[in-house]
Amino acid sequence: MDKPRRITLNDIALACGVSRATVSLVLRRSPLVHANMRRRVEAEMQRQGYVYNRAAANLRQRVSTTVALVINDLSNPFFAEFATGVDEALGAKGYVTLLGSSNESPARQRQLLGSLIEHHPAGIILSPAENSDVTDVEMTIGRHAPLLVFNRELTGTPDTGFEYDFLGLDNRAGARVATKRLLELGHRRIAFYGGHANSSSCRERRLGYQDALRAASIQVDPSSMIETAPTRLEANVHADALFAVDAAPTAAVCYNDAVALGLMLGLARLGRQPGVDFAVTGFDNIPEAAVGVPPLTTLNADPRARGRQAAELLLQRAAAPSSPRQSVIVPVQLTERESTPHALSA
């Protein structure tokens, strides 16, 4: 690796015997410059291996062609898919994604936002770590770049004037639909399994679950809602909590697919057969859901499409900073697979 002095517009201009301005016009495909001149300049750029310095151009133009993307858990396929969708849509519009992975740590998230904001992105897409406080976020990013929050709400109340857009799933309706379907299949003792009760998405899904039970005139027993970290591993480990009650459930509405997949393994460990003598639903429809054993009935959130949507919402907002704050709630649809058998007639 030789360290050649960086080739700049000046070098090209000099070599072509024209001014920097002319070369710049060629770069931006201005019709002002003559086709012959254009070709001459372009050939010279090719020859010298010129690379455009977008940072310099952005500085001068006072624009930004980057968007920051901060993800709470990239190792969860739901968010990995989301990130892929974001990058896809941003790339199509000529933006570059600045990535940050917080691993559910608010401290790391703060650090990331602080560092990313110094790159003056055109906007920030934040899939927040659990318990991210809105004031904390505002402190670190200020009000310089539009913010789009994905998936879960920030905790706390924002200061006056601090606004952000929101993109989320219709958690309540989704959980309601899943629970309703289990009721239709004859289940009467249905648990809500997994997730942290203090996260907005879990709270909303629990509400949907309760809606459906109440609509069927079934008493909601608080002990039928079991809390676990929203990961496969934790869901697996705590499966026995389902059977620690007097009348054990025959079905579980799970917080998300990771939890559902973990629970199914836990059930197998306890001698139950999900899809045969126990019904399980998930939430998200990650790729593994379709190929699980048994394939998982779940709510289709299409994370990659959500990513594209998030990117578009953000760019829209960056173009119209003063239009009113948006909160987009995406409906989710039940995808039925083999994990939800009829209730066995006891």
Added chain:
Amino acid sequence: MDKPRRITLNDIALACGVSRATVSLVLRRSPLVHANMRRRVEAEMQRQGYVYNRAAANLRQRVSTTVALVINDLSNPFFAEFATGVDEALGAKGYVTLLGSSNESPARQRQLLGSLIEHHPAGIILSPAENSDVTDVEMTIGRHAPLLVFNRELTGTPDTGFEYDFLGLDNRAGARVATKRLLELGHRRIAFYGGHANSSSCRERRLGYQDALRAASIQVDPSSMIETAPTRLEANVHADALFAVDAAPTAAVCYNDAVALGLMLGLARLGRQPGVDFAVTGFDNIPEAAVGVPPLTTLNADPRARGRQAAELLLQRAAAPSSPRQSVIVPVQLTERESTPHALSA
């Protein structure tokens, strides 16, 4: 969102009645400026909500604090984990990750690299799309930023003087160990299942598989090596190809974990019980491997640690551009789980 004029060093300097240079020195924690002055300036920055413009600083200093990361398939947990590790290590050193997701498309990869290089990253980490040609990559990134290739080799022969570092797994030794273990368990008819034969990693793993068979004086039948796309879905679909031969295998060394997990589902579909009457090994040790049904015997590649390692190698190279090209091959270790039973005595 009000669009306040961006606060700059000048604003702070003006408000404090000092020069821009002084404020800059405060920013960079120079001991030259008096503690009182420092405090005064810092308070003013706080008050006005000043955000450092790193792009401007980098331009002036002719340095870069970004690293480009281009990933072939972010929805594969192996690469998602890798990306997490990269971001973690880069963040710790004050770098920001520019992300690109190529989805295994060389065209998209070219576009991404072309766009990312304009941000003049300090280096590029590339987990290449299948069939990425080295000349093609050189054409788009030139020789401006050090390149670290991860996981698979680029195809074609590089031009003289185009050099890059490489970080990969010891594919051959890994597959050899897995195959050897199956032999020890009494298996004699062992297939190599999945992957594209023209990818370097698949080629190497097949060689390791053949090494072990030859060492056991077992004839290598070309029909025992079955090609599929390296995804769960494709591996599932083509499972019957294993049994299309006269003497069907009792075990399969799989190209990677995704393939192994897909194959196990395909086996179940065909009435086989992986872990009971058929042995399966994977490669990578993605999180799902441990919690599969049955848990998967695989080769531990620790993708997150690989990500951290890649970041460190690259930064090392950026600091020492003329040191000789490195090719780091990481050994992988067999993690035995329930997917590899003894051969049944036929």
Added chain:
DNA sequence: CTGAAAGCGCTTACAG
């Protein structure tokens, strides 16, 4: 300890 000036690599009116 602080200020005035030049410059990083671009773009953009403004002349011509």
Added chain:
DNA sequence: CTGAAAGCGCTTACAG
């Protein structure tokens, strides 16, 4: 159609 000059927001010798 092309050039000279100013400026984006910083840093860095160089004076004082």
